[in-house]
Amino acid sequence: SQTIHQWPATLVQPVGSPLSLECTVEGTSNPNLYWYRQAAGRGLQLLFYSVGIGQISSEVPQNLSASRPQDRQFILSSKKLLLSDSGFYLCAWSVGGSNYEQYFGPGTRLTVT
């Protein structure tokens, strides 16, 4: 069966510090991978998605970036965090192509101070 991992679970970082959140998927090959952000407990905003290694699409311009160095690894990064980057970050995967379910990881709660 497939599983999705995210770490860390929680993170408190000062403004201006770098960020690296990691997501890995087990039990499947060539998945679509997604990063979402949820602020204030409602509404998920799609940040990035990837249909293959090195293929990243950005949905929202911001100071965040994403990379996919391996087939089942998706990384969310920032060089300098802003207060507005605080939120709950969720990684998701689906089988490649349309019309398939997305499955979510446990999330990382980021607080920028």
Place this chain on the structure above:
Amino acid sequence: GIQVEQSPPDLILQEGAISTLRCNFSDSVNNLQWFHQNPWGQLINLFYIPSGTKQNGRLSATTVATERYSLLYISSSQTTDSGVYFCAVEAPNFGNEKLTFGTGTRLTIIP
């Protein structure tokens, strides 16, 4: 992009009641999912239902694609059903392989 509206935004019911949650969307969809977000933030898949009706225990869902809405029913609601319920759609006219989420319905079941 496609608009996804969920109603009501908040729903407070007594234990044992039937909960009815609605999701309206503004364009044709080829994917629709319902999720439950638990108090720890985990999104739990409930239904993949771009059309038709499905049932899983006390939960059922119906999507009428031609009229652009979906309904989620929870019968004999329990306190553990509390949380936020999200509808999410994939619209081929607005980019495949991406879900657009509604703003959610916060369900509170009172003992």
